[in-house]
Amino acid sequence: MYDTGKIVTGLVIFLVLISFPIWFNAAGNASANLPEPEIVTDEEQCIEDTEFMKAEHMDLLIDWRQTVVRDGIRTYVASDGRAFNMSLTGTCLSCHSNKEEFCDECHNSVGAQPNCWNCHNIPEETE
Amino acid sequence: MDTSRRNFLKLLGIAAFGFSVATRPVLNLLSRNNPARAAIGIEPTVPLAGKKWGMAIDITACLDKENCTACIDACHTVHNVPVYPNQHDEIKWIWRAPYKDVFPEAEHAFKEATVKSDTPVTVLCNHCTEPPCTVVCPTRATWKREDGIVMIDYHRCIGCRYCMAGCPYGARSFNWFDPRPYVPEINEDFPTRTRGVVEKCNFCAERLARGQQPACVEACPEALIFGDLEDPNSEINEILRTHHIIQRLPELGTGPNVFYFTRD
Numbered sequence: 001m002y003d004t005g006k007i008v009t010g011l012v013i014f015l016v017l018i019s020f021p022i023w024f025n026a027a028g029n030a031s032a033n034l035p036e037p038e039i040v041t042d043e044e045q046c047i048e049d050t051e052f053m054k055a056e057h058m059d060l061l062i063d064w065r066q067t068v069v070r071d072g073i074r075t076y077v078a079s080d081g082r083a084f085n086m087s088l089t090g091t092c093l094s095c096h097s098n099k100e101e102f103c104d105e106c107h108n109s110v111g112a113q114p115n116c117w118n119c120h121n122i123p124e125e126t127e
Numbered sequence: 128m129d130t131s132r133r134n135f136l137k138l139l140g141i142a143a144f145g146f147s148v149a150t151r152p153v154l155n156l157l158s159r160n161n162p163a164r165a166a167i168g169i170e171p172t173v174p175l176a177g178k179k180w181g182m183a184i185d186i187t188a189c190l191d192k193e194n195c196t197a198c199i200d201a202c203h204t205v206h207n208v209p210v211y212p213n214q215h216d217e218i219k220w221i222w223r224a225p226y227k228d229v230f231p232e233a234e235h236a237f238k239e240a241t242v243k244s245d246t247p248v249t250v251l252c253n254h255c256t257e258p259p260c261t262v263v264c265p266t267r268a269t270w271k272r273e274d275g276i277v278m279i280d281y282h283r284c285i286g287c288r289y290c291m292a293g294c295p296y297g298a299r300s301f302n303w304f305d306p307r308p309y310v311p312e313i314n315e316d317f318p319t320r321t322r323g324v325v326e327k328c329n330f331c332a333e334r335l336a337r338g339q340q341p342a343c344v345e346a347c348p349e350a351l352i353f354g355d356l357e358d359p360n361s362e363i364n365e366i367l368r369t370h371h372i373i374q375r376l377p378e379l380g381t382g383p384n385v386f387y388f389t390r391d
Binding site: 068069089090094118120123 | 272274279280281282305313315316318319320321322332336
């Protein structure tokens with residue numbers, strides 16, 4: 001192989017540049033722009049544990065939608081046995097009443113635009 | 128650097144193997160099929176077997192109260208039905224129409240004195256036994272439930288309005304605009320609709336689930352009787368057996384489950 005030195009140097013520079021987001025965040029800048037949703041409720045526990053809700057709330061809500069609208073079943077039994085009414089406005093927003101600081105905080109950060117609120121009511125906005 | 132083709136190919140093979148093995152845990156980590164998903168514990172569906180909801184409407188009861196809109200007001204308030212300024216855009220879940228339009232085949236010059244051509248008759252979705260609207264829906268956004276209620280899934284409606292063309296009763300309305308600004312007073316417990324979806328009466332499925340009668344029936348129990356058609360002991364069954372009953376356009380074969388009668 002000719003010009004080994006130049007090629008290896010070029011490869012190293014290329015790898016450093018392309019991995020910029022990884023080592024830049026690893027250097028401690030990752031948390032700078034993380035959204036911080038504000039939880040205002042006095043309840044100790046959401047319907048499922050927090051990690052699950054963070055990762056899976058969108059799938060859970062789709063399941064709820066399907067179960068309530070298509071199957072007519074309105075009660076959700078959580079993994080710890082507690083029962084909840086499957087209602088976005090009625091159940092979710094009864095604790096997370098601060099949609100702007102809770103829902104929108106992360107959704108805006110990641111550019112998610114759920115269209116739930118085109119129809120479902122946000123209590124303080126309808127008053 | 129000097130290498131033979133043989134060694135180069137060997138190295139390539141090892142690298143490919145190593146790459147496929149090493150990325151596996153990373154892919155697993157990113158996968159949405161992690162064990163936490165199994166925790167969604169939804170109970171299996173239990174349909175209401177052998178039930179069939181229907182309604183009987185006393186035409187003469189409405190006559191006694193001219194210009195009464197109690198049932199309409201109750202329904203439209205509960206369900207956040209918008210009031211658009213232009214009559215052409217009107218959203219109707221339950222409304223009144225002249226007798227001659229509701230029962231065109233029964234219209235003739237010598238009707239009994241109580242009911243005249245322009246006598247207003249209360250009409251709503253008939254929740255047909257063979258609903259043509261559900262057949263034409265390309266997305267299956269509207270369908271007939273086990274208990275007879277013809278439902279619309281507003282999440283799934285694409286606003287093509289085939290169902291409106293399919294319905295012979297004009298029971299479906301289309302939202303040309305965002306309805307929210309036009310809802311007089313929003314009831315938080317029931318969602319509004321959005322622009323571009325079709326809506327209609329749902330026999331108060333959300334109230335039935337809470338053990339309540341439909342809002343219109345609660346507002347006017349003397350003219351509207353709601354119940355299970357297949358329950359031989361229900362009030363509606365009694366009325367249907369003991370009165371002369373007419374339906375809207377029964378010749379179409381849709382099997383309307385809203386029945387009209389006059390108390391003698």
